[in-house]
């Protein structure tokens with residue numbers, strides 16, 4: 001029986017792992033986390049997938065408990081500004097497409113063109129977000145009753161088992177979340193050591209026998225989890241597992257970030273992340289309770305750090321003042337195998353694509369859940385490692401492909417950065433899929449074929465919003481009776497208007513939660 005786990009790293013990945021393992025495995029497996037006080041965490045990582053709710057549910061953390069502690073807000077999707085052309089915006093929501101007479105509303109919309117904005121005509125969230133409404137009424141009920149509430153239900157639904165689509169995700173202060181999870185994990189028996197790991201010692205088989213710390217001696221264990229971020233201290237440095245770069249297809253390799261205090265009552269609190277396209281990348285705006293997180297993700301081949309910081313400060317305006325900017329060099333790609341011998345990499349050490357679709361914490365949650373599903377015993381079955389590595393590689397390769405689509409299919413081509421995105425190498429398989437989509441809109445059997453977190457509606461939302469790929473509806477919808485489709489468009493329009501009138505603002509809802 002495997003008895004002890006040593007986690008190196010105390011960022012979001014380290015503390016999410018420690019908390020989850022304590023909840024899942026209890027006292028059967030000891031958990032020790034060692035983190036340096038000298039080496040800072042990445043300090044960003046604030047928007048999530050809707051499926052992160054399963055992580056909080058499983059830990060028994062209710063919204064009213066953790067959200068105020070982490071200055072958290074709701075995220076009903078991402079608002080993409082200036083990706084098609086300057087002045088244009090659209091949403092990528094957490095909302096599936098209604099189906100009428102066997103065809104998703106995408107086909108009916110392309111055939112009938114009921115309005116100027118696809119996302120407004122087919123999704124409820126567009127009007128809710130445009131009007132900065134909360135997804136919950138003041139009594140806590142959700143705006144749409146069909147969504148399955150998991151809150152308070154200890155039954156564990158992991159990411160890949162989710163069958164329903166929940167309407168929102170969260171945005172939070174990552175450092176505050178790590179502190180909150182540290183409390184959760186240590187209260188449940190995790191051992192916390194603040195120290196530097198100076199060396200990683202391997203035995204004659206090449207497995208890690210122990211790590212050497214500066215002040216707490218050697219830390220031995222059965223399983224070592226590398227949560228040391230981009231540096232990959234255990235997996236890449238000590239075990240020399242190679243890193244597979246995605247840079248040939250995703251050129252954004254740098255970022256500069258600011259934390260900007262704001263008066264939410266004056267500014268409003270829009271329940272979404274905004275990605276505003278720029279000359280050499282895009283700027284994220286993540287409204288938290290009391291401040292915004294913002295940053296410019298850019299390609300250093302097209303823009304230097306000084307220019308990027310200038311662009312970001314101009315974008316933010318006077319509120320940027322003399323706030324200190326955090327410059328980050330991003331390692332884009334994945335470790336070839338995240339699990340080698342008795343070492344598992346989780347977080348940035350395992351892999352990272354740029355944060356355009358808020359996938360970093362999704363990768364962490366997926367890696368942790370898959371580790372529990374593949375947890376080893378003293379036999380160390382290599383088949384478990386192989387199955388785990390395949391699942392993790394596919395999730396990251398699939399997200400990489402989805403992100404490349406954002407640039408390749410963006411209509412704007414007003415400078416070298418955006419023009420080059422149309423001719424840059426594509427990940428294996430994407431060229432064929434694009435060809436298929438020109439004839440028939442993306443569907444379950446024509447998107448990336450392995451679990452990667454996104455469903456066809458995400459591809460459809462992006463392709464119809466980005467405007468760079470000519471799409472056509474199924475021929476049949478032009479021959480069919482369209483009265484039921486017209487009724488559905490009207491239902492969405494009327495319900496959207498009604499919800500905007502009845503829902504509180506997000507600011508009002510979150511303020512009453514405190």
Ligand SMILES: Cc1cc2nc3c(=O)[nH]c(=O)nc-3n(C[C@H](O)[C@H](O)[C@H](O)COP(=O)(O)OP(=O)(O)OC[C@H]3O[C@@H](n4cnc5c(N)ncnc54)[C@H](O)[C@@H]3O)c2cc1C
Pocket residue numbers: 008009010011012013014034035036037038039040041042043044045046047048174195196197198227228229230231233255295328330346347348349355358359360361362364
């Ligand atoms: C610009 C940017 C924006 C992002 N935005 C998002 C987002 O919106 N949504 C999202 O989901 N993800 C986002 N991410 C990803 C997210 O930030 C990371 O997934 C998350 O912070 C996890 O980081 P980590 O814990 O793996 O590494 P880190 O935060 O880098 O933590 C590494 C830890 O290892 C410790 N350590 C390192 N070396 C040693 C040593 N020798 N001894 C002891 N301890 C050591 C450090 O002290 C630290 O505690 C973003 C990333 C970037 C770069």
Ligand SMILES: N[C@H](Cc1c[nH]c2cc(Cl)ccc12)C(=O)O
Pocket residue numbers: 048049050051052076077078092093094095165166357358453454455458
């Ligand atoms: N697993 C899905 C992923 C997903 C669906 N819609 C969106 C929108 C945005 Cl902005 C990010 C991720 C997803 C989920 O989390 O619901």
